[in-house]
Amino acid sequence: MKKFLISFMVLVSIFMLVGNVTAQEGKYAIIVKNAGNPYNEKEMDGFEKAINEIGGEVILKAPAEPTAESQIIMIEQLITQHVDAIAIAGNDPDALQPALKKAMSRGIKVLSLDSAVNAQSRMVHINQADPEQIGRVQIQAISEMIGGSGQIAVLSATSQAANQNTWIEWMKKELEKPEYDQIELVKVAYGDDLRDKSVSETEALLKSYPDLKGIIAPTTVAIAAAGKVLTDRGLQGEIELTGLGLPSEMAEYIKNGVCDWMYLWNPIDVGYLAGYAAEALVTEKITGNPGETFEAGRLGSKEVIQAGDGTEIMLGAPFRFDKENIDQWKDVY
Amino acid sequence: MSEKSSKNKISLERIQQIREFSLIGFIIVLSIFVQFRNSNFLTMSNIDDLLTNTAILSILAVGMMMVIITRGIDLSIGATLALSGMVTSMTVSNYPSLHPLVALLIGIFIGLISGAIIGLLVAKFNILPIIATLGMMNVFRGITFLISGGKWVSAYQMSDSFKAISTGSILGINNLILIAIIIYLVFYYFINYTRTGRKIYAVGSSPESAKISGINVDRITWLVYSIMGGLAGLSGVLWVSKFASAQSNTASGYEMNVIAACVIGGVSIAGGEGKVTGLISGVLLYGILENALPMINVSPFWQNAIQGAVILIAVLVSALIKRRIGSSNKIRRED
Numbered sequence: 001m002k003k004f005l006i007s008f009m010v011l012v013s014i015f016m017l018v019g020n021v022t023a024q025e026g027k028y029a030i031i032v033k034n035a036g037n038p039y040n041e042k043e044m045d046g047f048e049k050a051i052n053e054i055g056g057e058v059i060l061k062a063p064a065e066p067t068a069e070s071q072i073i074m075i076e077q078l079i080t081q082h083v084d085a086i087a088i089a090g091n092d093p094d095a096l097q098p099a100l101k102k103a104m105s106r107g108i109k110v111l112s113l114d115s116a117v118n119a120q121s122r123m124v125h126i127n128q129a130d131p132e133q134i135g136r137v138q139i140q141a142i143s144e145m146i147g148g149s150g151q152i153a154v155l156s157a158t159s160q161a162a163n164q165n166t167w168i169e170w171m172k173k174e175l176e177k178p179e180y181d182q183i184e185l186v187k188v189a190y191g192d193d194l195r196d197k198s199v200s201e202t203e204a205l206l207k208s209y210p211d212l213k214g215i216i217a218p219t220t221v222a223i224a225a226a227g228k229v230l231t232d233r234g235l236q237g238e239i240e241l242t243g244l245g246l247p248s249e250m251a252e253y254i255k256n257g258v259c260d261w262m263y264l265w266n267p268i269d270v271g272y273l274a275g276y277a278a279e280a281l282v283t284e285k286i287t288g289n290p291g292e293t294f295e296a297g298r299l300g301s302k303e304v305i306q307a308g309d310g311t312e313i314m315l316g317a318p319f320r321f322d323k324e325n326i327d328q329w330k331d332v333y
Numbered sequence: 334m335s336e337k338s339s340k341n342k343i344s345l346e347r348i349q350q351i352r353e354f355s356l357i358g359f360i361i362v363l364s365i366f367v368q369f370r371n372s373n374f375l376t377m378s379n380i381d382d383l384l385t386n387t388a389i390l391s392i393l394a395v396g397m398m399m400v401i402i403t404r405g406i407d408l409s410i411g412a413t414l415a416l417s418g419m420v421t422s423m424t425v426s427n428y429p430s431l432h433p434l435v436a437l438l439i440g441i442f443i444g445l446i447s448g449a450i451i452g453l454l455v456a457k458f459n460i461l462p463i464i465a466t467l468g469m470m471n472v473f474r475g476i477t478f479l480i481s482g483g484k485w486v487s488a489y490q491m492s493d494s495f496k497a498i499s500t501g502s503i504l505g506i507n508n509l510i511l512i513a514i515i516i517y518l519v520f521y522y523f524i525n526y527t528r529t530g531r532k533i534y535a536v537g538s539s540p541e542s543a544k545i546s547g548i549n550v551d552r553i554t555w556l557v558y559s560i561m562g563g564l565a566g567l568s569g570v571l572w573v574s575k576f577a578s579a580q581s582n583t584a585s586g587y588e589m590n591v592i593a594a595c596v597i598g599g600v601s602i603a604g605g606e607g608k609v610t611g612l613i614s615g616v617l618l619y620g621i622l623e624n625a626l627p628m629i630n631v632s633p634f635w636q637n638a639i640q641g642a643v644i645l646i647a648v649l650v651s652a653l654i655k656r657r658i659g660s661s662n663k664i665r666r667e668d
Contacts, residue, residue: 204627252488
């Protein structure tokens with residue numbers, strides 16, 4: 001999914017610098033992966049919103065190309081500008097380490113969002129997706145759609161995809177709960193994130209399991225392919241579909257009723273949480289150690305948790321896209 | 334001399350026939366086996382799915398066969414397909430009232446130009462086909478990224494009439510299948526019964542002799558890549574219409590499936606060899622593998638392995654047949 005978002009060929013090189021000197025407190029900078037990417041723009045929007053609420057000065061930076069080199073140059077610039085915090089969606093987990101360490105040694109608070117930098121180069125990471133919640137919420141959704149009983153199948157990306165496999169593990173854990181006794185997971189199929197294969201696999205599911213009630217597809221290509229197959233066969237209402245997908249790809253199938261709703265994280269919230277986390281670091285409400293908590297505006301209280309050899313703040317439940325809100329999101333990403 | 338070669342011809346034709354029949358036999362055995370495992374396999378609806386899903390591959394395979402016969406290869410078709418699909422779907426999203434036929438023509442036109450450029454590189458500049466097409470593959474992918482800005486064209490941006498190209502049907506037969514059948518009829522005639530078609534074999538069997546006998550080898554080479562491009566362009570439109578989505582990385586790596594289908598169908602990578610009838614069974618076998626493997630509940634790891642093994646067996650059989658014919662005999666063909 002992320003691969004798509006990193007568009008290699010960006011025509012415009014926008015070095016955005018929106019100065020918004022409103023209050024006394026602090027300069028907060030965000031560096032996203034690259035310019036011209038709607039997903040990144042939304043992250044910056046959210047960050048800006050949070051900083052405006054706090055009353056700080058916000059500096060938005062987006063390199064022309066999604067490379068670590070261009071981000072390093074920007075970090076250097078921000079160090080000379082004496083910003084108070086840098087939030088970064090890293091284009092490389094390790095290459096940014098010297099620059100970010102230098103920033104931290106000058107007293108700048110460094111955090112990563114969306115795409116993590118290694119634990120030594122950051123104080124905390126904003127994780128857009130809590131794998132446990134992502135896994136569980138999809139089972140809850142399909143259970144609600146099919147009325148709590150029947151056969152379901154999962155249509156994933158490749159059989160080795162780490163993200164998807166973690167989510168599927170959590171789906172299985174959620175299914176162990178007694179309220180899902182009537183739901184049977186009959187197959188985990190793999191469409192390899194290829195259109196043609198995902199379609200073949202969906203068709204095979206329909207034929208091999210005539211009683212199939214629902215499909216969970218936790219990846220964009222698979223959920224859109226399944227949506228297309230169910231649409232072409234007029235199976236809306238008979239076989240339910242949910243999962244994770246880009247709103248643009250799913251707009252058609254959410255509006256025609258094949259997929260009642262689906263999930264993905266909201267890039268605005270990722271940026272927004274990063275903004276509040278940056279403020280918490282600067283005001284030393286948190287230092288990036290596990291167990292600390294802070295208030296993140298409308299998102300409520302958030303906790304710093306251990307993840308690998310670093311710490312993270314989880315955004316929480318993925319964002320739900322349905323008929324009501326899909327129109328405003330389909331053009332976004 | 335004539336007696337000897339006619340004898341060789343008979344044995345060659347027989348071996349080719351044995352080969353084709355053994356392939357058909359294999360398809361039947363495989364089908365029965367799958368049917369045994371999943372009784373839904375040999376139902377009308379599944380056969381319809383199978384053919385619909387194989388249509389695009391089969392269209393590409395015809396072009397690829399001609400390229401391979403001239404001792405070439407085209408690795409760029411996946412990228413050409415993506416480029417044509419992206420341009421067409423972007424046009425459709427901007428002009429939703431565009432007639433589907435115009436969309437098809439736009440796609441074919443883009444493919445033709447792409448193919449003609451490759452043909453020029455291979456024929457006029459004598460760049461090795463594998464290098465020329467590998468290079469152009471990246472160029473076409475890059476252009477696709479550039480014009481789309483990395484964004485996808487999604488289902489809601491496409492008009493219903495455009496999506497109906499591949500979902501619609503005439504007399505109960507899906508349009509994709511119909512288009513594939515028409516392409517096969519046209520190219521069956523072209524390859525077997527026109528002078529230009531026969532020249533393709535001549536060029537592939539022995540470029541030197543072809544040149545001496547007055548065949549414009551460059552022109553034929555240029556032609557096969559242009560046709561391949563045109564078919565890839567057509568496939569691009571069909572692809573985005575079928576899946577209702579155009580990405581910059583559409584059909585990435587798909588050229589390998591097409592080459593594999595050709596090889597299974599008895600097209601020799603060494604050139605000069607390959608028939609439309611053989612190609613049909615090759616494409617069919619590939620389509621059955623794609624359709625059946627998900628239905629018999631084998632692990633995803635085995636799916637790839639089984640596909641690979643079948644291709645390998647096909648190549649092995651082909652190599653064994655070659656050895657029997659003997660290396661000194663060039664393949665002769667006639668109408």
